Amino acid sequence: MALTRDLLDIRTIYHEPAVEGFPLGQEILGRFPDAERIAVPSHWNIPELHGNAGSVADWVRIKRSTLVLGVKKSLTMRPNGRSAHFIAPSTSNGCAMACAYCYVPRRKGFSNPISLFVNIDQACAAIRRHAARQGPLPEPDAIDPAAWVYDIGENGDLSVDAAVSSGVRSFVELFRTLPNAKASFATKAVNRDLLDYDPQGKTRIRFSLMPARIAKVVDVRTAPIPERIAAIDDFVAAGYEVHANFSPVILYEGWEDDWRALFAELDGTLSDAAKAQLKCEIIMLTHNADLHDVNLGWHPRAEELLWRPDIQEAKVSQGGGTNLRYRTGWKGRWLGRFKALLADTMPYCTVRYAF
Structure with missing residues (x-):
């Protein structure tokens, strides 16, 4: 992937x-021989990044110039039931991109550059064992x-992780060999290296x-x-x-016309x-105070x-956090209009699912 220096220029690891x-x-x-290396006791315990309110002003600079490497401790699978049957052990946390609605910085503090976990072989082995225990999918769902x-x-x-690490390729190769399992991930980047x-x-x-x-404002x-739409056929x-x-x-004046145009472009x-x-x-x-x-x-x-308390209400999420979502009743009507x-x-x- 041809990453510009505006997106990723690692100076500190x-x-x-x-x-x-x-x-x-x-x-x-080895990919970043000139980067300053700073040993830390934990990828979650970096005072310069996590909980440092002063880093907000440097939000984008930190995402561009900083990388965090750690070892994933928990390799358990979590049931999901929406986008996937299971959430596999994360081999990354944080991102070089800066979507304004991203939920990761809600938990990670004031800055969330890419954190990569290097024990990819252990993660792949855990997935392989878990998939073997599941047997065939009982019925289509x-x-x-x-x-x-x-x-x-x-x-x-x-x-984006694939531009920094071969770990993503390892996952794709793993699932290619599992007769009863499939990998899934969402993306807002187009990395054509994945085509190989x-x-x-x-x-x-x-x-x-x-x-x-709207993406020009919130999908930073x-x-x-x-570009994302144009890549679909190739993938x-x-x-x-x-x-x-x-x-x-996101609901705003004129949202229906904008989505209708997007669907027409896709079609x-x-x-x-x-x-x-x-x-x-x-x-x-879903937003968060x-x-x-x-x-x-x-x-x-x-x-x-994003911040529309006039049409949003507080709701406790599956993870136990209190977030803001569109008001019950109205949300269902708006979702129905979207589907139509x-x-x-x-x-x-x-x-496949909607919420």
């Missing part, structure tokens, strides 16, 4: 001492007709899409929406299953082969779209 004992750790460190699906990119963007990974239908990429004029440092031809992730759906761009396998998920915006305060420190314009727009323009695009 914080790392746990054990990282150097792993082949992937050695590989990543909304997640997949034939395979157990593992989300391998819950806390980061693997398209030969997934053989065992990795599902979900390109996140929203109206382009990501691939432009037209299908390369052997990936490609779905659309309509997320987040007019995708090949018949891409349309035949296309499914989607729809996720209405703490993230709102952080965003005011670096990107207040985004909050004009989609069905009118792209009737072949099945909605």
Whole structure:
């Protein structure tokens, strides 16, 4: 992937001492020989990054110039039931991109550059054992007709991670060998290096899409929406299953017209082969008061779209946090209107789940 210096120019690497004992750790460190290396006791315990309110003003600079390397301690699978059957152990946390609505900085503090975990072989072995215990998928469901699906990119963007680490290729190669399992991850980047990974239908990429004029405000440092749409045919031809992730759906004056135009652009761009396998998920915006305060420190314009207490209400999430979502009752009506727009323009695009 041709990463510009505006997206990623690693100058500082914080790392746990054990990282150097792993082949992937050695590989990543070798890619950035001129970067300053700072040993830290834990990837979660870096005072210069986490909990440092002063870093808000340097939000983008830190994402561009800083990398964190650690060893993943927990390798358990978590049941999901929405985008996937299981959430696999995250091999990354944080991102070089800076979407204003991202939930990761809600938990990680004032800065969340890419953190990569180098014990990829252990993570792959854990997934292999878990998949073997599952046996065949008992029956088709909304997640997949034939395979157990593992989300391998819950806390980061693997398209960008793949420009820094061979770990993403290792995951794609792993799932290629598992007869009953499939990988899945969402992305807002277009990394054409992935076209050479030969997934053989065992990795599902979900390109996140929203109206382009809104993405220019809230999808900071990501691939432009037209570029993501244009890439879908190529990834299908390369052997990936490609779905659309309509997320987040943000409500504002004129949102229906913008989404109708996006659906028309998709319909007019995708090949018949891409349309035949296309499914989607729809996720209405979830926001958070703490993230709102952080965003005011670096990107207040985004909050004009995201912070709408007049139509939002507090709700406790599955993870136990208190977030803001569109008000009950009205949210269902707006979601119904969204689905009707989609069905009118792209009737072949099945909605896998929506919330």
